[in-house]
Amino acid sequence: MNTTSFSATSQPLLVELFTEELPPKALERLGVAFAEGLQQALANQNLLAPGCQVRHFATPRRLGVLLSNVLGQAPEQPYTEKLMPAKIGLTPEGTLSPALAKKLAAKGLDHLTAADLIVESDGKQDYLHAQGVAAGASLPAGLQHALDDTLAKLPIPKVMRYQLADGVTSVRFVRPAHRLVALWGETVVPVNVLGLNAGRETFGHRFQCKAPLQITSATTYEDTLRQTGKVIASFQERRQSIHDQLLAMASALNATIGDTPEARALLDEVTALVEYPTVYVGHFEEQFLQVPPECLILTMRLNQKYFPLFEPGSGKLTHRFLIVSNMQVDDPTNIIEGNQRVVRPRLADARFFYETDRKQPLASRVDDLETRVYHNKLGSQRARTERVRAIAARIAAELGADAAHVDRAALLAKADLGSSMVGEFPELQGIMGAYYAHADNEPAPVVTALRNQYLIRLDQPVSPGTLAAAVLFMADRLETLVGIWGIGLVPTGERDPYGLRRAALGIISAYEQLLAGGLLALNQAQQLSLPLLLEVTASTFPAGVISTDTMSQVNQFILERYRNQLATEFDRSVVDAVLALAPPVHQVQARVQACSAFALRPEAVSLAAANKRITNLLKKADDTLGAVDLGRLSDPAEKVLASVIQELGPRARSECHQGNFAASLSTMADARDAVDAFFNDVMVMADDPAVRANRLALLNDLHGLMNQVADISRLAQ
Numbered sequence: 001m002n003t004t005s006f007s008a009t010s011q012p013l014l015v016e017l018f019t020e021e022l023p024p025k026a027l028e029r030l031g032v033a034f035a036e037g038l039q040q041a042l043a044n045q046n047l048l049a050p051g052c053q054v055r056h057f058a059t060p061r062r063l064g065v066l067l068s069n070v071l072g073q074a075p076e077q078p079y080t081e082k083l084m085p086a087k088i089g090l091t092p093e094g095t096l097s098p099a100l101a102k103k104l105a106a107k108g109l110d111h112l113t114a115a116d117l118i119v120e121s122d123g124k125q126d127y128l129h130a131q132g133v134a135a136g137a138s139l140p141a142g143l144q145h146a147l148d149d150t151l152a153k154l155p156i157p158k159v160m161r162y163q164l165a166d167g168v169t170s171v172r173f174v175r176p177a178h179r180l181v182a183l184w185g186e187t188v189v190p191v192n193v194l195g196l197n198a199g200r201e202t203f204g205h206r207f208q209c210k211a212p213l214q215i216t217s218a219t220t221y222e223d224t225l226r227q228t229g230k231v232i233a234s235f236q237e238r239r240q241s242i243h244d245q246l247l248a249m250a251s252a253l254n255a256t257i258g259d260t261p262e263a264r265a266l267l268d269e270v271t272a273l274v275e276y277p278t279v280y281v282g283h284f285e286e287q288f289l290q291v292p293p294e295c296l297i298l299t300m301r302l303n304q305k306y307f308p309l310f311e312p313g314s315g316k317l318t319h320r321f322l323i324v325s326n327m328q329v330d331d332p333t334n335i336i337e338g339n340q341r342v343v344r345p346r347l348a349d350a351r352f353f354y355e356t357d358r359k360q361p362l363a364s365r366v367d368d369l370e371t372r373v374y375h376n377k378l379g380s381q382r383a384r385t386e387r388v389r390a391i392a393a394r395i396a397a398e399l400g401a402d403a404a405h406v407d408r409a410a411l412l413a414k415a416d417l418g419s420s421m422v423g424e425f426p427e428l429q430g431i432m433g434a435y436y437a438h439a440d441n442e443p444a445p446v447v448t449a450l451r452n453q454y455l456i457r458l459d460q461p462v463s464p465g466t467l468a469a470a471v472l473f474m475a476d477r478l479e480t481l482v483g484i485w486g487i488g489l490v491p492t493g494e495r496d497p498y499g500l501r502r503a504a505l506g507i508i509s510a511y512e513q514l515l516a517g518g519l520l521a522l523n524q525a526q527q528l529s530l531p532l533l534l535e536v537t538a539s540t541f542p543a544g545v546i547s548t549d550t551m552s553q554v555n556q557f558i559l560e561r562y563r564n565q566l567a568t569e570f571d572r573s574v575v576d577a578v579l580a581l582a583p584p585v586h587q588v589q590a591r592v593q594a595c596s597a598f599a600l601r602p603e604a605v606s607l608a609a610a611n612k613r614i615t616n617l618l619k620k621a622d623d624t625l626g627a628v629d630l631g632r633l634s635d636p637a638e639k640v641l642a643s644v645i646q647e648l649g650p651r652a653r654s655e656c657h658q659g660n661f662a663a664s665l666s667t668m669a670d671a672r673d674a675v676d677a678f679f680n681d682v683m684v685m686a687d688d689p690a691v692r693a694n695r696l697a698l699l700n701d702l703h704g705l706m707n708q709v710a711d712i713s714r715l716a717q
Helices: 024-044 098-106 139-153 218-227 235-252 261-271 286-290 293-304 333-358 367-371 381-399 403-412 420-424 431-439 444-452 464-486 500-516 530-539 550-566 572-579 585-598 602-618 636-657 661-669 672-681 689-706
Strands: 010-019 054-059 062-071 077-085 118-121 126-134 160-163 170-173 177-184 278-283 307-310 317-325 373-375
Touching (some): 010 024, 010 139, 024 054, 024 062, 024 235, 024 261, 062 218, 077 098, 177 218, 235 261, 278 333, 286 293, 286 317, 286 333, 333 420, 333 431, 367 381, 373 381, 381 530, 403 444, 464 550, 500 585, 530 550, 602 661, 602 672, 602 689, 636 672, 636 689
Antiparallel strands (some): 010 062, 054 062, 077 126, 160 170, 278 317
């Protein structure tokens, strides 16, 4: 192809890479990255005309992009290039030195003379620069560069190496590629990647369009694929089509597919598995509904990619499901019956596992945990169970929970790990334990605790009925945090294989929901102390297993997670001011809310600045400061401040101890005038050591009162 045919006019550009089946969970991300990579690389070469729109495509067997306005030839670009120091590049006579002449020739600038160069100083010496206008990139060269760069940067989960048709050359890509389409308007752009030369031929649906497709122009691509190829190229359009069909079919059956993260994730996955989606209805025998619904739902979604249907009001599972097929046929009987034949053995397996597990009481499986390794440095799951029991017992005593229910829940928590159902579906840990415990007539609080133990976080206020569940939830995460951290497996960067960040956030949510349920009180600062619980947790491990600084590090780790969580809702300086005091975890949010409101008051700026000044002055105190000697106060301003402290101090302390943090800060705000007057009229660092020490002692009392709720000096700008 003669590249001179690519003029400075603009036309739509289509690029498609046709491959073998791409990994479904990465497909959407790959499609977006392919389109955005080409768009950015062409933009960097000035090949995109103003107003250029991008449309990206991704199907199980192709990645593509359509750019609406692409130039065949980029406009000329002015350039300035730094060459070398003038004293080296020019001879004494002012002509080009051999070194500079050689460099210009290498850069294709040998037509330049000394008169064409400019001299500029970099602050140390004079440098020669070449200036001019360079021809813009042509589309073939620019697209070739863009393709090479984009493919090299694609977020490929796992690269594979495969051999080309010549039997010699090997290339690396996510899957073997078979066709490359590159059309500028109706013109093929002569580029090549992965051993493929660009053309206009691609393929449609694997079964409903077996003949190759000829794409006449960039703008006919989508319609040709849809009408002739039976392929919806746009990932978003395909997903919307599936979603609309699912809702319409479910509505016709007076059912719902459920609005859950799992259903949404399945929608994304099936979108990446089909090219021309059509939804059909299947069913199974109602007798399978005697099996816990989670088992049936999981096997349908995970193994078969079906959408289970639920009753709209109760959310109860029905015996119908929706199939997203890649085939649109007049008579789908064979498709439906084939899928029903496939799902029945899966459901029968689930029923068999459940009925087999039911033959053995859950409690009888506890001793089997001795053979299951939790971690080679931390022992078996049985040993872990005993640690969780001890931790849970301490938390139960602190909260007044039923000790028998808590201990029973902790004992049975991991017993279902040896069940057939959990062996087949590890995602059902805890859920199956709850079903088996219920069948064994275990107390309702125990069943609830087993079911909720793997929640990511508690999102409902804890009630007496769910208190045992909250206790087990906390004990399990405390054991994980201290144990895994204590043997050195600390999260680094994005790596957190043991979910310690999630465990920390779970602990925080437990404190929040215990407070919301009235089982913790703001006026009980020492109740359920996190540092104390971490010490208790560490004591349950054998001597020498946990490093000595683990407890303080884990405590700081949890508070840091809380800092990040709160900083999404409150000003970071307010959050830092509160956490600087390391308050009880269940008081943190209330203190932040109070401090956030205080920061908006007109007194806040002045008092925060004064507090910061006091902090700096107290650092200069030579000895431990004693009590204030009221008789030594001589300046009217310091007498007024002492009087204000005596008046406001008891009230502010009482309000803080009662958990009324907003009132405590409001009370101290009334001291602003006295504080301002003190710093305007009084020389704190007086020459007389006794006077200086007395004034520092006065400020020390003020400092303690001002910083009961938060270190408000951190609010100072």
